[in-house]
Amino acid sequence: MPINAQILDNPKSDRVRRVADLARAKGRERSGRFLIEGPQSVREAVTWRPDVVQDLYVEVAQALDHPRIASSTLEKIVDTSQDATIYVHRCTGEVIRRISSDAQGIVAVGNANAIRWSVEDVDLGGAPQVAAFWQVRDPGNAGTVIRAADAAGCDAVVFVDDCVDMLNPKVIRSTVGSLFHLPVLTMGTEEFFAWTAAQHMDVWAADVYGIPGREPESLPSVLADPGAAGRPKTVLFGNEARGLEPGILARCGRIVSIPLYGKAESLNLATSAAVMLMSLAMSRHIETM
Amino acid sequence: MPINAQILDNPKSDRVRRVADLARAKGRERSGRFLIEGPQSVREAVTWRPDVVQDLYVEVAQALDHPRIASSTLEKIVDTSQDATIYVHRCTGEVIRRISSDAQGIVAVGNANAIRWSVEDVDLGGAPQVAAFWQVRDPGNAGTVIRAADAAGCDAVVFVDDCVDMLNPKVIRSTVGSLFHLPVLTMGTEEFFAWTAAQHMDVWAADVYGIPGREPESLPSVLADPGAAGRPKTVLFGNEARGLEPGILARCGRIVSIPLYGKAESLNLATSAAVMLMSLAMSRHIETM
Numbered sequence: 001m002p003i004n005a006q007i008l009d010n011p012k013s014d015r016v017r018r019v020a021d022l023a024r025a026k027g028r029e030r031s032g033r034f035l036i037e038g039p040q041s042v043r044e045a046v047t048w049r050p051d052v053v054q055d056l057y058v059e060v061a062q063a064l065d066h067p068r069i070a071s072s073t074l075e076k077i078v079d080t081s082q083d084a085t086i087y088v089h090r091c092t093g094e095v096i097r098r099i100s101s102d103a104q105g106i107v108a109v110g111n112a113n114a115i116r117w118s119v120e121d122v123d124l125g126g127a128p129q130v131a132a133f134w135q136v137r138d139p140g141n142a143g144t145v146i147r148a149a150d151a152a153g154c155d156a157v158v159f160v161d162d163c164v165d166m167l168n169p170k171v172i173r174s175t176v177g178s179l180f181h182l183p184v185l186t187m188g189t190e191e192f193f194a195w196t197a198a199q200h201m202d203v204w205a206a207d208v209y210g211i212p213g214r215e216p217e218s219l220p221s222v223l224a225d226p227g228a229a230g231r232p233k234t235v236l237f238g239n240e241a242r243g244l245e246p247g248i249l250a251r252c253g254r255i256v257s258i259p260l261y262g263k264a265e266s267l268n269l270a271t272s273a274a275v276m277l278m279s280l281a282m283s284r285h286i287e288t289m
Numbered sequence: 290m291p292i293n294a295q296i297l298d299n300p301k302s303d304r305v306r307r308v309a310d311l312a313r314a315k316g317r318e319r320s321g322r323f324l325i326e327g328p329q330s331v332r333e334a335v336t337w338r339p340d341v342v343q344d345l346y347v348e349v350a351q352a353l354d355h356p357r358i359a360s361s362t363l364e365k366i367v368d369t370s371q372d373a374t375i376y377v378h379r380c381t382g383e384v385i386r387r388i389s390s391d392a393q394g395i396v397a398v399g400n401a402n403a404i405r406w407s408v409e410d411v412d413l414g415g416a417p418q419v420a421a422f423w424q425v426r427d428p429g430n431a432g433t434v435i436r437a438a439d440a441a442g443c444d445a446v447v448f449v450d451d452c453v454d455m456l457n458p459k460v461i462r463s464t465v466g467s468l469f470h471l472p473v474l475t476m477g478t479e480e481f482f483a484w485t486a487a488q489h490m491d492v493w494a495a496d497v498y499g500i501p502g503r504e505p506e507s508l509p510s511v512l513a514d515p516g517a518a519g520r521p522k523t524v525l526f527g528n529e530a531r532g533l534e535p536g537i538l539a540r541c542g543r544i545v546s547i548p549l550y551g552k553a554e555s556l557n558l559a560t561s562a563a564v565m566l567m568s569l570a571m572s573r574h575i576e577t578m
Contacts, residue, residue: 178552282548
């Protein structure tokens with residue numbers, strides 16, 4: 001835990017500007033780094049993936065003659081990071097707020113290459129359960145579905161085709177740390193179907209419409225089908241507005257829809273993903289009880 | 290469908306100012322009215338609860354010599370409203386945008402008294418399934434949980450104790466029309482327990498911690514318990530940050546927690562409500578399949 005002796009107090013310095021610039025895609029591309037904002041996300045990053053974290057910027061209390069880290073919560077996070085080679089920079093509140101309005105006293109800078117998983121790095125185990133999202137565009141949704149997949153015990157998340165950048169700060173904030181809990185892969189559509197086939201996983205589409213000649217199965221029937229929930233599989237969800245294309249649905253082994261029992265016409269993507277992934281996870285658990 | 294012959298074109302008129310003012314709690318209290326914004330919410334309101342809607346404000350295309358409603362979507366909504374006594378006011382785009390930045394061409398003004406349900410008005414049927422929320426404060430959450438309860442086929446939603454105003458425009462937008470699909474009641478904590486007892490409903494608390502001597506039961510065990518999902522009951526969810534107070538938990542017949550299978554530490558309120566209510570609904574459905 002090398003701690004920079006000097007306290008950063010100039011919100012207009014080059015370093016501060018460069019860190020703040022990681023909120024933008026351009027800044028991340030240029031530097032190969034990304035921003036992790038707020039105590040909860042930073043804590044999960046230094047706990048589960050200290051190899052990803054390069055720098056911590058943490059607020060010190062105003063008495064600069066005896067600078068102390070601003071709170072015990074922040075102090076604990078800095079302590080957690082001490083076994084790894086993470087550079088700790090103490091900053092004034094003004095500097096932290098210039099870096100990010102969502103910092104709440106702490107931000108980390110991560111190495112983008114270290115958090116981007118390739119398929120070779122992912123060990124899925126015996127009966128893999130994967131959640132995949134095709135063309136998800138909204139950063140809040142993307143983060144929330146990573147969190148739901150984590151809660152459901154999925155072995156990996158895949159963003160397929162043209163999705164939002166998983167290192168967008170809004171995505172990371174919405175994962176509430178889950179980005180650092182499980183592998184998140186990005187791949188094209190063809191690569192996705194090749195990979196799931198090579199891993200002997202079925203692909204189930206989450207979709208309410210189906211295609212001509214193939215009505216979706218209702219999720220409760222699937223849950224009532226013994227062994228179905230436990231089979232090695234990827235559940236694939238579509239774009240927020242357009243769902244999944246017929247050409248993609250036709251390549252999926254099952255098409256499964258969430259029933260609506262009242263008058264609501266739909267559930268949004270994040271809610272659908274949570275309901276389907278958690279139901280399947282609980283069903284697997286009931287079968288092994 | 291009385292249509293005002295005159296086209297409202299003055300964004301600074303008293304009428305326009307008064308309608309825009311319904312976005313604020315003060316404006317709603319003063320007038321006893323509330324705002325319904327955007328095609329989806331307005332369509333659901335005029336379809337399911339035309340008795341609640343007093344006025345429609347709809348955008349006309351710019352050629353004011355031959356004013357036409359701005360799109361076929363909006364025209365259909367106006368047509369749907371024609372059997373009820375709803376006053377239709379055609380407006381310029383400028384006026385509509387002054388009323389609400391979320392109008393997308395149409396807003397309705399509703400009668401607050403007509404949408405506020407009292408317990409005498411609610412017919413719960415034989416085996417009622419109710420979703421209740423104690424001290425929910427975030428408007429987006431409040432709307433999303435009404436939508437989830439609707440999707441799960443709940444017979445009513447109850448906001449218990451000091452919750453956000455269900456007529457806050459953000460709540461209504463987040464329900465995506467569900468506010469007009471099922472009864473939404475508000476009551477104090479004592480009234481809530483008296484009402485559920487009078488209706489012979491169990492109260493189940495959704496809670497991860499439990500109280501001394503009472504660990505929560507895990508949702509999958511409850512789902513595996515034959516008949517449990519179908520029993521007459523209210524599922525009660527707590528505040529976003531603080532959950533439910535021990536004093537309230539002690540009064541609930543069951544305490545049920547959603548298991549987390551990965552490394553995620555929690556699910557947010559809206560996700561928890563969707564997962565629990567939908568799982569119970571699907572379980573009831575499987576048992577009757």
